[in-house]
Amino acid sequence: MARRRLTHEGTLVLDSEGLSKLLSDHEPVVALVAEGRKRGMEVVTSALPIIEAVPARTDQARLRWLLSGLRIAQVGDEEARAASSMLIAAGLHGHKYAIDAAVAELALRQQRPVVLLTSDVDDMTKLCGDRIRLIAV
Template structure:
């Protein structure tokens, strides 16, 4: 199976599904993260992604180890306001799309090009437009 190529340099951001699959040692996601790093891309996640991805069966030691190799982007007042604006501009409601909006807002602030590993391509495209390359995982 041919691997998908990522751009040189820039940022790779993982949403909940990206982090969940990395935690599960999913071969494709592990390969995409390794390739991104080999091309000089920084691997990042939103702090909210940790909350969304963790559950009672999460291997805490593996989570800690993986997080040590990712830059975790905090979400404060300024970021929350920007994410809210993305929601309004896309015509989406925060009750259902709050974390997606925070992840999208974080992605839009990163060094370009930005690639996101996600299972939610349609909704994140509404929030990011063409400014972030979305890779379905």
């Protein structure tokens, strides 16, 4: 597999699938995160993907260690309202898109350039447009 290049500095955002694959040591995601860190990118995720991405049998000590290397962004009412507005603007609604919207809202307010590792490229494109770089994982 060809190695995908990330830009210098900025922010690398993980959605639920990106976090899940990092947790399961999925080689391409681990390599992208390592390359991002090497280039000075901050690695961040929303608090919500942790709920969705972590299987019940996950080793909790390993999970704590992995999360300690990420910035975990909280979702308060301001962020929730902004994510809800994004859903409406994109013509999306419902629980299927709720966490995606929270992650997209987070990505859009990070230091540029922003790269988002996601399994939902179509949905994230609807939510973020071309304002961030999406990499399918």
